[in-house]
Amino acid sequence: MHNPLSRRLALPVVLALAVMLLASGTIAGAPMRSSWDARACGRIGGTLVFGQAQDAVGLDPADVEDGFSVNNTSNVFDTLVRFSAQGTQVEPSLAESWTVSPDGLVWTFKLRRGVRFHDGTPLDAKAVEFSFLRQFDKKNPYHQGTFAYAEFTLESVKSIQAVGTDSIRFTLKSANASFIAMLAMFSNAVSSPTAIRKYGKDYFKHPTGTGPFKFVEWVQKDHATYEANKEYWGGRPCVDRLIIRGIPDNTVRLLEMEKGSIQIMDQVNPPDYARIRGNSALTLFTGPGLNVGYVAMNVGKEPFNDVRIRRALNYAVNKPALVRAFYGGIAAPAVNPMPPTIWGYNHSVQPYEYSVAKAKQLLAEAGYPNGFSTELYWPNRARPYLTQPQKIAEALQSQLAQAGIRAKLVTFEWGTYLSKTRNGEHPMAILGWIGDNGDPDNFLYVLLDKDNTTVGKASNIAFYKSNAVHDLLIKAQQVTDQAQRAKYYEQAQVVIHNDAPWVPLVYGARVAAYRKQVQNFSLHPLQIFWLYRVWLNP
Amino acid sequence: MGRYLARRLVELVPVAFGVLLVVFAISHLTPGDPVLIALGEHATPEAIDHLRAELQLNDPLPIQFGKYLGRALRGDLGRSIQNNEEVTEELRNRFPATIELTVAAMLIASAVGVLTGVIAAARQNSWFDGASMVVALFGFSMPIFWLGIMLILLFAWYLGWFPISGRLDYTVEITRVTNLYIVDAILTRNWPALENALRHLVLPAVTLATVPLAIIARMTRSSLLEVLRQDYVRTARAKGLTERRVVSRHALKNAFIPVITVIGLNVGALLGGAILTETIFAWPGVGRLVVDAIFARDYPLVQGVVLVIALVFVLVNLLVDVSYAVLDPRIRYG
Numbered sequence: 127m128h129n130p131l132s133r134r135l136a137l138p139v140v141l142a143l144a145v146m147l148l149a150s151g152t153i154a155g156a157p158m159r160s161s162w163d164a165r166a167c168g169r170i171g172g173t174l175v176f177g178q179a180q181d182a183v184g185l186d187p188a189d190v191e192d193g194f195s196v197n198n199t200s201n202v203f204d205t206l207v208r209f210s211a212q213g214t215q216v217e218p219s220l221a222e223s224w225t226v227s228p229d230g231l232v233w234t235f236k237l238r239r240g241v242r243f244h245d246g247t248p249l250d251a252k253a254v255e256f257s258f259l260r261q262f263d264k265k266n267p268y269h270q271g272t273f274a275y276a277e278f279t280l281e282s283v284k285s286i287q288a289v290g291t292d293s294i295r296f297t298l299k300s301a302n303a304s305f306i307a308m309l310a311m312f313s314n315a316v317s318s319p320t321a322i323r324k325y326g327k328d329y330f331k332h333p334t335g336t337g338p339f340k341f342v343e344w345v346q347k348d349h350a351t352y353e354a355n356k357e358y359w360g361g362r363p364c365v366d367r368l369i370i371r372g373i374p375d376n377t378v379r380l381l382e383m384e385k386g387s388i389q390i391m392d393q394v395n396p397p398d399y400a401r402i403r404g405n406s407a408l409t410l411f412t413g414p415g416l417n418v419g420y421v422a423m424n425v426g427k428e429p430f431n432d433v434r435i436r437r438a439l440n441y442a443v444n445k446p447a448l449v450r451a452f453y454g455g456i457a458a459p460a461v462n463p464m465p466p467t468i469w470g471y472n473h474s475v476q477p478y479e480y481s482v483a484k485a486k487q488l489l490a491e492a493g494y495p496n497g498f499s500t501e502l503y504w505p506n507r508a509r510p511y512l513t514q515p516q517k518i519a520e521a522l523q524s525q526l527a528q529a530g531i532r533a534k535l536v537t538f539e540w541g542t543y544l545s546k547t548r549n550g551e552h553p554m555a556i557l558g559w560i561g562d563n564g565d566p567d568n569f570l571y572v573l574l575d576k577d578n579t580t581v582g583k584a585s586n587i588a589f590y591k592s593n594a595v596h597d598l599l600i601k602a603q604q605v606t607d608q609a610q611r612a613k614y615y616e617q618a619q620v621v622i623h624n625d626a627p628w629v630p631l632v633y634g635a636r637v638a639a640y641r642k643q644v645q646n647f648s649l650h651p652l653q654i655f656w657l658y659r660v661w662l663n664p
Numbered sequence: 665m666g667r668y669l670a671r672r673l674v675e676l677v678p679v680a681f682g683v684l685l686v687v688f689a690i691s692h693l694t695p696g697d698p699v700l701i702a703l704g705e706h707a708t709p710e711a712i713d714h715l716r717a718e719l720q721l722n723d724p725l726p727i728q729f730g731k732y733l734g735r736a737l738r739g740d741l742g743r744s745i746q747n748n749e750e751v752t753e754e755l756r757n758r759f760p761a762t763i764e765l766t767v768a769a770m771l772i773a774s775a776v777g778v779l780t781g782v783i784a785a786a787r788q789n790s791w792f793d794g795a796s797m798v799v800a801l802f803g804f805s806m807p808i809f810w811l812g813i814m815l816i817l818l819f820a821w822y823l824g825w826f827p828i829s830g831r832l833d834y835t836v837e838i839t840r841v842t843n844l845y846i847v848d849a850i851l852t853r854n855w856p857a858l859e860n861a862l863r864h865l866v867l868p869a870v871t872l873a874t875v876p877l878a879i880i881a882r883m884t885r886s887s888l889l890e891v892l893r894q895d896y897v898r899t900a901r902a903k904g905l906t907e908r909r910v911v912s913r914h915a916l917k918n919a920f921i922p923v924i925t926v927i928g929l930n931v932g933a934l935l936g937g938a939i940l941t942e943t944i945f946a947w948p949g950v951g952r953l954v955v956d957a958i959f960a961r962d963y964p965l966v967q968g969v970v971l972v973i974a975l976v977f978v979l980v981n982l983l984v985d986v987s988y989a990v991l992d993p994r995i996r997y998g
Binding site for chain 2 (some may be wrong): 175180183184187190242264270271272274277327330331343346347348350351369371372374375377378381382384385387434538539540541542544545546548583
């Protein structure tokens with residue numbers, strides 16, 4: 127996971143930062159080379175076909191929510207800042223550098239010069255302002271869509287304004303340290319103002335960005351075709367054409383790859399890992415993921431209002447057995463509510479070990495010597511953190527039964543499931559979270575802060591309301607110093623561990639497979655398929 | 665006949681209204697919130713409120729329905745909640761793929777099914793009769809996804825005769841006129857595209873045809889057996905006609921009426937049954953569209969697709985009724 131280049135650059139960056147800090151009294155991101163540039167093409171040319179489980183829903187990066195669409199838009203568009211090639215550190219992209227006012231409220235980004243959109247429109251401050259305002263300003267005439275992610279990523283923004291021809295300024299309502307990571311997210315990609323004006327509501331079928339691939343054609347629910355942007359400011363992509371196909375059935379997708387009609391695929395069934403490993407033409411890619419799967423206990427309901435009961439459940443679940451049986455052995459048993467791939471993870475927290483005896487003892491202490499009956503809600507939809515939902519739910523049911531907890535399994539179709547758990551109808555529910563931007567706030571605040579326990583809209587579905595945790599998480603939002611923020615998050619994880627509102631289950635792995643001719647491919651921890659540095663052997 | 669047709673066409677209006685009302689009610693009263701699904705795990709309370717207002721989901725249901733109906737009458741079925749696409753446009757793009765698949769499957773099922781049924785009936789209790797009816801029973805009870813994968817494994821993956829999935833290779837250029845690729849290829853005299861589209865069509869069409877084929881074969885057999893016991897058939901035989909002539913000239917036409925009915929009804933089942941086939945073969949049709957739309961509670965899209973499927977179903981069965989009159993001179997509509 128570690129990228130040698132970023133380490134080599136670390137010192138000059140820190141020095142440059144220090145110099146700027148002294149010179150201007152502001153915190154600044156210095157101009158630096160990107161970790162993506164280091165990955166040169168071994169060969170130019172060819173057509174790369176990537177098969178994923180669904181075709182895109184739309185191609186307007188600001189107005190999509192699903193990962194399949196994002197795998198398309200992320201190859202066509204750039205953001206002001208971007209995540210590093212192998213991690214979630216934020217680097218310059220369309221913005222060469224940026225400054226933050228001492229109070230953390232005003233962020234000014236200086237744009238790269240000479241960049242053009244695929245339709246020839248020059249990228250300048252006005253274009254960037256236009257692109258952001260259409261998703262941010264609800265009265266904007268081009269605000270014609272859902273723009274769901276803007277609600278979340280630009281939530282702390284008060285105003286957005288072009289400064290001169292080559293700078294863009296964001297003024298925040300309150301200091302928000304994770305703002306820079308939000309800007310790197312796919313939805314804040316910059317679109318051509320000319321194309322937006324030209325296509326209006328149909329812009330989602332005519333994506334026009336500045337990125338490494340140019341849009342050619344989209345046959346909905348089938349495939350999209352892109353060609354190399356040979357004038358790309360970051361250097362042309364290695365392949366000439368990129369095709370992204372939607373092939374819903376996992377087995378059929380694998381057969382297509384074995385035949386060679388696609389070269390990369392997502393979402394491999396765990397039982398197929400062995401088949402891929404046994405095929406000399408294929409490679410299975412695995413790496414730690416940026417997600418967590420968990421059982422939330424509704425602390426507002428008896429008997430889960432008793433911490434002893436919640437700890438008893440933590441002792442009763444055998445996580446390594448789940449990982450072996452249902453994740454092809456490549457996930458990791460979870461300890462904290464966020465994965466260790468994120469900074470701020472507390473490595474000193476010791477997991478509750480698997481011990482039916484301890485679970486029974488705690489149940490007896492809490493007044494349930496013979497256990498109790500309850501319900502376990504489970505979502506009938508495979509996710510990276512929940513590869514085989516029904517089997518995992520059944521395994522949990524039998525593990526809990528050994529400690530005397532008789533859980534009836536309850537499920538609903540995904541949309542209904544989300545509603546019911548947000549309403550807090552469940553005593554216990556299995557759910558998970560896939561990180562958006564590699565910031566601890568994106569896990570801990572969203573999933574376990576008392577601010578997010580409003581019935582009907584709760585994302586904290588344990589309805590866990592700890593003032594101690596809340597104070598730490600709010601403080602961590604307000605300071606910009608990452609080391610200090612990390613300390614707050616580490617403390618919060620200790621409190622959460624002791625209060626045990628969840629049984630953290632697993633950190634799901636990120637998995638993909640590809641043909642051996644594919645070079646320089648790695649699936650980003652955010653599980654977005656950035657393909658512009660991939661090249662093909664003949 | 666003209667008046668009858670006109671009356672039946674006018675009857676489409678209340679049918680369409682009924683379909684719209686029922687689908688609207690069912691989709692809106694099903695638990696699950698399109699806003700929550702769109703925003704997913706990330707919904708903030710403000711975002712939920714805002715989006716609900718944007719999609720005009722705050723109005724009482726009757727008012728929402730009234731507005732929808734008003735627009736639908738002007739040919740505007742609204743825009744998809746998921747991606748803002750006009751529902752009519754989505755239907756125009758996707759329905760042809762399903763029609764192509766359904767028609768191909770129906771042709772296979774009718775041709776092979778009728779032929780099998782006729783032979784089985786003509787040689788009742790022969791080995792062919794027994795074997796074909798067992799196979800038909802097998803075909804009827806086979807899970808489609810399993811059959812589809814098996815066909816892919818044998819004919820596409822192992823033998824390489826057909827492509828594994830998709831509707832057309834991305835390397836093949838085609839000018840889209842009707843979006844029925846086979847028709848488009850013929851219209852533009854694009855023979856490589858025609859060949860490619862046909863090869864893509866074979867496996868999914870055979871998969872989709874299996875169940876109706878089995879039903880049609882069994883129906884044809886039993887219907888023909890019944891007709892063969894009629895007096896006029898005995899008369900024909902007594903005249904000294906060959907068995908082949910008895911069956912083809914005298915019995916078959918009369919045996920067809922229930923078969924045609926079954927075929928008509930199966931078109932509806934096929935439009936629905938295409939969902940699984942389309943998923944296995946990555947076929948970009950309306951079956952997958954409607955499933956995705958249902959899971960996303962994309963109300964306008966669900967309503968639009970179901971409306972069109974219902975209308976097609978009604979039209980096909982109108983066609984069936986008309987064909988009765990053609991087959992049997994005693995049936996007259998006035």
